[in-house]
Amino acid sequence: METQYLRSFLLVIETGSLAEAARRINLTAAAVAQQMRTLEREFGTPLLARAGRTVAPTPAGHRLAATVPQLLRELAHAKTHVNAESLVGELTIGSINTALHSLLPDILARFVAQRPEVKVFLQSGTTRQLYEGVQEGALDAAVCLYPSFALSKAFDWSPLREESLLLLVPRHLADQDPLALLRSEPLIRYDRSLGGGQMVERYLRAAHITPRERFELSSLVAISMMVDRGLGVAVVPDTALNWPDGHNVVRLALPGQTESRRFGTLWLRSSPQLHLIRLLVDCAQGVVKERGGQRMAV
16 A cells, blocks of 8 residues: 555545645646545545535545554554664655755754765645644654644654844844834735744734735745845844845844744654654754854743
8 A cells, every 4th residue: 555645645634625635745636536546445435525626534534534644653663663774764854944944954964974874855844734744644853833732742842943033124224223114114024824924923013013015925035135135124033044144134133022933843752763853853953052142942
């Protein structure tokens, strides 16, 4: 049985749509439908039923969905056990875009230097998507924000940074009051569907500021480039990105800034890849320590 078919099945149930599930894994809807038919033949029972324009699990589909995460974890454990003596392994890591553009390349360089025989797969996504990937066994670990909800005891978490908000402005505005700039200058807004963007929204509301919005996007790298081009100002988390200081962008502290987002590594305590995950965490902690000047999350 193809484990990818089982992952596709979970995604179909999550989205309620063959087409949306296919879009997320870069396949055609017909290919995903064929995967579902193959699963139904192997299990000998219908797993999905049409419900208007969507699909929903049958009673047998519900039972399979409850079983799949544990099945995927056990298969991963078996693979690791079989390959234990050869020291060959695989690690699937999820990451938010901020980490991909900042800490993760250095973390992976350190990890690969110590375990060059390990094959590493990377997937990007939001913190919610990565959390679900770890929970379902599709990801071994995730470098992400601490979820907005309490983690169950099945998960472990290693903090790396706390990131408060700051204001990015063009250099010629650096001597002006940050709050006055937020009221007068166009705002390049950090995507409100993300945890950092929601933190920005809460700060603006607490400061009773209704900004003049010009753009809204999810890439902090692109936001800093747009500020550099004089397109506006931006409230963003103080990430480990190499901001273009010394060019045309200046970082200003924000008055009354008390909230921060927690950034770290997430995994399941029962993961069969614990020995590799712990090495990854050690590498991450070492990179943050070497960079210096970073506030550790608690």
